[in-house]
Amino acid sequence: MNEFTPTERTEVRRLPQRAAYDRETVYRILDEGLVCHIGFVADGRPVVIPTGYGRTDDTLYIHGSTASRTLRALGAGVDVCVTVTLLDGLVLARSAFHHSMNYRSVVIFGQASVIDDPATKLEALRVFTEHVAPGRWREIRPPSKKELQVTTVLAIPLKEVSAKVRTGPPIDDEEDYAMPVWAGVLPLSSTTGEPLPDDRLPAGIHVPEYLRRYDRKRP
Amino acid sequence: MNEFTPTERTEVRRLPQRAAYDRETVYRILDEGLVCHIGFVADGRPVVIPTGYGRTDDTLYIHGSTASRTLRALGAGVDVCVTVTLLDGLVLARSAFHHSMNYRSVVIFGQASVIDDPATKLEALRVFTEHVAPGRWREIRPPSKKELQVTTVLAIPLKEVSAKVRTGPPIDDEEDYAMPVWAGVLPLSSTTGEPLPDDRLPAGIHVPEYLRRYDRKRP
Numbered sequence: 451m452n453e454f455t456p457t458e459r460t461e462v463r464r465l466p467q468r469a470a471y472d473r474e475t476v477y478r479i480l481d482e483g484l485v486c487h488i489g490f491v492a493d494g495r496p497v498v499i500p501t502g503y504g505r506t507d508d509t510l511y512i513h514g515s516t517a518s519r520t521l522r523a524l525g526a527g528v529d530v531c532v533t534v535t536l537l538d539g540l541v542l543a544r545s546a547f548h549h550s551m552n553y554r555s556v557v558i559f560g561q562a563s564v565i566d567d568p569a570t571k572l573e574a575l576r577v578f579t580e581h582v583a584p585g586r587w588r589e590i591r592p593p594s595k596k597e598l599q600v601t602t603v604l605a606i607p608l609k610e611v612s613a614k615v616r617t618g619p620p621i622d623d624e625e626d627y628a629m630p631v632w633a634g635v636l637p638l639s640s641t642t643g644e645p646l647p648d649d650r651l652p653a654g655i656h657v658p659e660y661l662r663r664y665d666r667k668r669p
Numbered sequence: 670m671n672e673f674t675p676t677e678r679t680e681v682r683r684l685p686q687r688a689a690y691d692r693e694t695v696y697r698i699l700d701e702g703l704v705c706h707i708g709f710v711a712d713g714r715p716v717v718i719p720t721g722y723g724r725t726d727d728t729l730y731i732h733g734s735t736a737s738r739t740l741r742a743l744g745a746g747v748d749v750c751v752t753v754t755l756l757d758g759l760v761l762a763r764s765a766f767h768h769s770m771n772y773r774s775v776v777i778f779g780q781a782s783v784i785d786d787p788a789t790k791l792e793a794l795r796v797f798t799e800h801v802a803p804g805r806w807r808e809i810r811p812p813s814k815k816e817l818q819v820t821t822v823l824a825i826p827l828k829e830v831s832a833k834v835r836t837g838p839p840i841d842d843e844e845d846y847a848m849p850v851w852a853g854v855l856p857l858s859s860t861t862g863e864p865l866p867d868d869r870l871p872a873g874i875h876v877p878e879y880l881r882r883y884d885r886k887r888p
Contacts, residue, residue: 637862
């Protein structure tokens, strides 16, 4: 139950040692990421759009304006591929050929469906907001009825899912290890800067704890 | 000459004030990014794969193993959509509805073609390596004839291209500005950690300047 079953489409063929199908790995990557790239076919041709998302159990939520062509296309139940990628480092080998990157990615195949039920829709938006900034939902003004009406929320089931992970140092050809060139990993990570208060913020409102200690990594 | 011409597919309809078609904006985003998400259609369904890339003028290069199903599919001249996204901040509004992200993205539509000429292929791999770590190519062992043979290099022309950029503070509804909730932007950026030398690095080889001062932002 803790593994997604590989399918024809999700089984990783290239470098299968990098593949993972367990929920813990998949959830961790999805929960750390902020942006997914959602692909769909429009007029027979591929379109890839970046967008935010949220997750509850085995459901991924995305949302957008009901006026959006993309959301309308997706809501019609077309096939989608949703990919989330976290970049962890540059892998600098002695040879050009063995250069690589350390990364963690998740690829989801499925169909998006529109959430119509207002309570589920509201819950999805809560999940979405809490995904971006855990702790924020209880402080802000929730969506009005009108705002809910002009927001399309889509659910994508986590069913056909795989993760791919590369970690560790470069793997060079044996004869290259003696080369007098620096080799190793340059770690990369996403970090936050000092929060920039809005110009119209009333006096005396401090940066909340959940933003001061903002960290995408879950323990 | 300094603008890409919007087409039916690249003209940004939603929030057109965020659109940009000028080469400088597009180049800057592509040159700062490290990973693109390439979408294509396989058996009528969308697939989105993260991969590295490089750029020279109006050509984007991607590469991979000749053994890769993805690369073989792409090399057959199918339509692709390549998207590069840089996340600059979380936009935290007073209302759930007006939450957003500051980002810069480029979407490219086109067809990939295989680079067969060995000299062009080698040059593309140089561009690719220098994109990841400017200064590295001259220090490392270049690809052997064999390595070149098992590497597929694809070129994607920058022709149907658009950028989308959101910057600045949240835009709230007038009546929400008085709310006693912190609002503003939490800046996000990609940073490097301390370079991790490979265990088998010969003694006395120091981290090169281009890695110590590594910065994706171009002046």
